[in-house]
Amino acid sequence: MTVPASPATFLAAKRLGAIGVSEILKIGATAQRLKREGRPVIVLGAGEPDFDTPDHVKAAAEAAIRAGQTKYTILDGTSELKAAVAEKFRRENGLNYASDEITCGAGAKQVIHNAFMATLSAGDEVILAAPYWTSYADMVRIADGTPVDVPCREADGFRLDADDLERAITPRTRWLLLNSPSNPAGAAYSAAQLRPILDVLIRHPQVWLMADDIYEHLSYDGAPFVTAAALEPRLKARTLTINGVSKAYAMTGWRVGYGGGPRELIAAIAVVQSQSTTNPCSISQAAAIAALSGPQDILAERRIAFQRRRDLVVDALNAIDGISCRRPEGAFYVFASCAGLIGRRTPEGTEIDSDSAFCRYLLERHDVAVVPGSCFGLASFFRLSYATSEQNLREALRRITNACKELS
Missing domain, CATH: 3.90.1150.10 (Aspartate Aminotransferase, domain 1)
Structure with a gap:
């Protein structure tokens, strides 16, 4: 039976x-x-x-397909894409990164996820300025880390207060993740508003900074965009500056993000990516090169x-x-x-x-x-x-x- x-x-x-x-x-x-x-x-x-995605970006993708650029690439971005990213950082942010200090992934979200997976151990803490994008906290948790919310007051423009940051730091704090301009509040930091936060980080050398700059090109009323590693060079060696083509160039579905940081961190991120997606889409990389290097009007x-x-x-x-x-x-x-x-x-x-x-x-x-x-x-x-x-x-x-x- x-x-x-x-x-x-x-x-x-x-x-x-x-x-x-x-x-x-x-x-x-x-x-x-x-x-x-x-x-x-x-x-x-x-x-x-x-x-819509700009026409010259679409044309670059079509040309890449016709040229047979449909194979695996270097796992964290082609040398051409990394060169375009490096030039973007230099031109727009005054930041200099070598090829082995740049990582490219399937969206800025993957770069953030990779960084947490590469650096967090059980119980390590990541400070998040609330309100924050919903995925931040869950990406910390899935990497066995502990998200630490620091509420930001509406009266302060939903910007992180330096004293609140100081109180939130513990011996287990590994990262501060700062998004400017931010999702969901649209809050942005001027150089004067960012300076007190960076001064706190200078006093706590175990805390690294993740700067999510994905909305960089959507700053209003003529306000200049400021990114932390450029404002405070002393923090560049423990800052991961993240960006991508999704928001600025209307390329959300192409899935290309990138980050610049110290080569030891970038190498660790490459290990994580090598065991997940490997390279970003080869055609999307060609499109991203056109977006970053082409007309910016x-x-x-x-x-x-x-x-x-x-x-x-x-x-x-x-x-x-x-x-x-x-x-x-x-x-x-x-x-x-x-x-x-x-x-x-x-x-x-x-x-x-x-x-x-x-x-x-x-x-x-x-x-x-x-x-x-x-x-x-x-x-x-x-x-x-x-x-x-x-x-x-x-x-x-x-x-x-x-x-x-x-x-x-």
Whole structure:
């Protein structure tokens, strides 16, 4: 007699216990489901420019395909891509990196992940300035590290306070991750605002700095962009400066990011990447070279468009009773407070008891998808991405205005 096999029990790795799929992706999936059902949902949750990849970048990719550049490359970037990255760092940031001080991966996100995997041991701490991009904390956890949230006050422009940083540092602190301009708040640091933070790091030589500069080219009102390793050369030897082509050149799907740092760190990152993806896509590397080395006038044109959208959104939100919104210095998000709406009720009598409840209400009743601030480590706020057309923004803002008027 054949005994039927018992059903297999799946056991996930313990490291995944506190980690889930990004809440932003979940909200996006729900919004897409509602759209398939015929709902006129406007999605303002994605961190993706609505502009197209520049034509000369597409042409470079097509030429690479025709030339047969479809094989494996050096695992952390071709010599040509590394040369383009090095020239970008020199030209725009005043930073000099040799080829073995540069890593290229499948997006800036992979570079961050690789760096944590290459440096963190169980119990090592990474300081995150909250609000922060949702993936930061989970990438720390999946590398067996411990994320340490340091809340940043709205009154300080959601920028990290040097005294708060000093208090958060312990003997286990390995990294400070700083994103400027930031996701989700659009907060950016001037040289004067960054200096006190760097002074703290100088006093703590065991703490390295990860500077996520992915929104570098989306700084508004004529404010110059500042990156830490250029401002404080004494920290360059323990700073990983990360960037990519996704946001500036509307190349999110091409998946190319890069970082510059000390060669020992870059070599360790290469070990991690060699056992995961190996090289970034060869065609995408050719496209990234064209983006970094070709005409740059598109950056200013798109920055102006994003700044105009920012002002449209901020002014409209601040006209709504119960919502307040600071004017961010960069990126393409606003991080607005909905604290004035907490405790109000929907027409059906449901209490808005959190930022998550407010965002659900906007999506389920008014067909606007935004992301609650609690996903970014700071509650009673919501993030709205204005990386979409002005027509979509105006309609979404009209719906949000009406949604708030319905609350009592």
